[in-house]
Amino acid sequence: SKQDVAMNGWILKRKVGAQNYEFKFPKGMNLKAGATATIWSSDVNDIPVDPPTNLKLRTTKWFTTGNESKKTILEDSDGRVVAEKVVSVK
DSSP states (O other), rough: OOOOOEOOOOOEEEEEETEEEEOOOOOOOOEEOOOOOOEEOOOOOOSSOOOOOOTSSSSOOOOSSSSSSEEEEEEOOTSSSEEEEOOOHH
């Protein structure tokens, strides 16, 4: 974005097959204009948590499989879909 984004209350949702995961952004998180944030799986040990640049799932791993479609949705604090990506496996 060309503007700072207050991420408080935003949720990143991921569905892979029957597995569903949610990541709630930390309270007070503000993503500066032009910046990015990466959300790492809990099993990645060599990446330090450094909000707002590097965030980590607390107890779960990002679940992936080679033969199921994956859907990722970013919702704002009002539950509106801001971004969505579907990766279909054929």
